[in-house]
Amino acid sequence: MNDDQFDALVDDATHAVNDLIPDTVLDGLRDSERSDLLFQINDALTPILREVIDRTDSGSDNPTRSSTIAALISELLETHAQKCDEGGDCANDRPRHVISEVYGTSANIDSLAICEIEMGTQIYLVLDDHSAFRIAVEAVSP
Incomplete structure (x- = not known):
């Protein structure tokens, strides 16, 4: 998986997790807080997905x-x-x-x-x- 594909995967996963958060919670956040939440979700998912991708990537020496x-x-x-x-x-x-x-x-x-x-x-x-x-x-x- 190349870097662009991996970035797209992380972005999709970030938005999927964000979509699971109830609107009542998100409505109480300011725009900057919503943005910070997306960054935090993205930062949390990146190493998890990287390890899964790396582990299943057969081309890794x-x-x-x-x-x-x-x-x-x-x-x-x-x-x-x-x-x-x-x-x-x-x-x-x-x-x-x-x-x-x-x-x-x-x-x-x-x-x-x-x-x-x-x-x-x-x-x-x-x-x-x-x-x-x-x-x-x-x-x-x-």
Whole structure:
């Protein structure tokens, strides 16, 4: 399946899911909120459909996808954060998730998300010090 076909599939699936939402819910949303909802549905469906398409695509020589590596990195970050949250005898003893002694900063992970893009996968990381990061994961070999 080429990129245009995949994009059309995701768009069709996004609109199909949107059509399942009752009008009473959609009527309560502003135009920008409706648009945001479509983007969120699209972002949620993209990695799911990409994995299904990739798994059934017999022409794939490389079984490890960028989405798999991004999921691995995300799981490592989540596990690290969980271990930090469980450490120490009380909340004040627990280490922060991200610490830089060189720059004198520390923060906790507020949110972590994965999004498929044309060139690979991106991980979005938001910290409680209001900084945000986008980590790109791209396959460099076929």
